[in-house]
Amino acid sequence: MSVEARIKLATCSLAGCFGCHMSLLDVDEGLLALIERIAFDRSPLTDRKHCAPQVDLGLVEGGVGNLENVEVLREFRRCCRCLVAVGSCAITGGVPAVRNRYSLKECLDEAYVDAIGLYQPGIPNDPELPLLLNTVRPIHELVKVDHVLPGCPPPAEAFRELICALFEGREPALSCELRRFD
Ligand code: SF4
Numbered sequence: 689m690s691v692e693a694r695i696k697l698a699t700c701s702l703a704g705c706f707g708c709h710m711s712l713l714d715v716d717e718g719l720l721a722l723i724e725r726i727a728f729d730r731s732p733l734t735d736r737k738h739c740a741p742q743v744d745l746g747l748v749e750g751g752v753g754n755l756e757n758v759e760v761l762r763e764f765r766r767c768c769r770c771l772v773a774v775g776s777c778a779i780t781g782g783v784p785a786v787r788n789r790y791s792l793k794e795c796l797d798e799a800y801v802d803a804i805g806l807y808q809p810g811i812p813n814d815p816e817l818p819l820l821l822n823t824v825r826p827i828h829e830l831v832k833v834d835h836v837l838p839g840c841p842p843p844a845e846a847f848r849e850l851i852c853a854l855f856e857g858r859e860p861a862l863s864c865e866l867r868r869f870d
Contacts, residue, residue, distance in 0.1 A: 694727040695854060696743045701732060702757040703784040703824055705751025707841045708775040709733075709775060712747070714844035724850055730769050739767035745854055746771045747837075747847075751781040752825045756818035765831040773851065774832045774839040776869065778826065783840075785824040835860060839868040 701709060709732060713719065729743050730736040739746070746768030752758055764772055776782035787795045800811045827833060837846050846866040853860040 694725055695745060695851075696729050696740060697726050697731070697745050697747070697851070698729040698739050698743045698764065699731040699733065699747040700749065700760055700764060702748065702750030702761060702778070702827070704754030704775065704777045705783070706732070706749070708747075708749035708777075711839075711841035711844050712847045715848050716844070717827065718844070718848050722756050722848070724854060726851070739763055740815040741767055743768045744770065745851070747774045748772065748778050748827055749774045751777045752821065752827060752830055753784055754818040754820045758821075758830065761827055761831055765852050770834045770854065771831065772835045772837055773827050774837045775842055779828075779836050779838060781824045785826075792820055796820075837862075842866070843868060 699709065699712070715722070728734045730739045746764045748761065748764055748771065750757070752761060774778045777784055781788065790798075796811045798805070801809050803809075835850065837850060839846065844867055846862055849862060849866065850860045
């Protein structure tokens, strides 16, 4: 299959742990079969920093926890025909959103000022660091989402079904077993 005929797939990790990406790679031999039909665009797998203008499928892992996450997510929405919230963090904020119960100052103090055994206590303030938002937010609060893949992480089979459905121009058919929230 020519590169032009392949489906363009982009992925990113916002406030997440890359566990969802690992589950995508767990498609294993199935991924090898799909790889013939996929051209990876922006992704940690390609290390490209920006999306091409017309990507067919964008998979977003992680919630929105800082200003860089906001920019990346908005670029994905602009460029991706179909945007999927992958995993609990993207869908609800997930584990990173546990910090929402505390103020940002309390979180930073706990991590960088009050923690026992710090070599040089002090909140990092390098201008290169993206500014944290006061709360971690699910991606649907900032952009339109076309599909969700629940789970922490979603099972590999759910990724395979999603990608195959796109190839075949149909809605993904996720059985109860593939709609896990644990
Ligand atoms: Fe990691 Fe789970 Fe969040 Fe995926 S949903 S990024 S596996 S914590």
